[in-house]
Amino acid sequence: MFYTYILRSLSHPTERYIGSTEDLKSRLIKHNKGDVPHTSKFMPWKVEAYFAFETREKAAAFEDYLKSGSGHAFAKRHF
Numbered sequence: 001m002f003y004t005y006i007l008r009s010l011s012h013p014t015e016r017y018i019g020s021t022e023d024l025k026s027r028l029i030k031h032n033k034g035d036v037p038h039t040s041k042f043m044p045w046k047v048e049a050y051f052a053f054e055t056r057e058k059a060a061a062f063e064d065y066l067k068s069g070s071g072h073a074f075a076k077r078h079f
Contacts, residue, residue: 001022001052001053001054002020002021002022002052002053002054002055002056002058002059003020003021003022003024003050003051003052003053003059004018004019004020004050004051004053004059004060004062004063004066005018005019005020005021005024005027005047005049005050005051006018006047006048006049006050006066006075006079007019007028007031007039007045007046007047007048008045008046008048009039009042009043009044009045010044010045010046011042011043011044012042015042016048016075017031017038017039017042017045018063018066018067018075019063020056020059020060020062020063022056024047024050028045028047031043031045032044032045048079049075049079
């Protein structure tokens with residue numbers, strides 16, 4: 001399975017991060033250890049929502065959608 005996820009910063013609750021991965025647990029650990037430069041400033045993180053897909057392509061396409069204008073509106077409305 002491949003996952004698209006939305007993280008919420010616990011230290012800065014207005015900050016969110018959207019990504020995709022094959023291993024959600026280890027990816028969250030990397031975000032919270034500071035191994036991801038883009039998210040290290042707002043640690044720690046929690047998973048706000050995640051979506052499972054059969055293929056990497058579908059997960060990446062949904063990640064791209066969530067990062068678009070209408071995807072941001074969707075995420076804000078539902079999460």
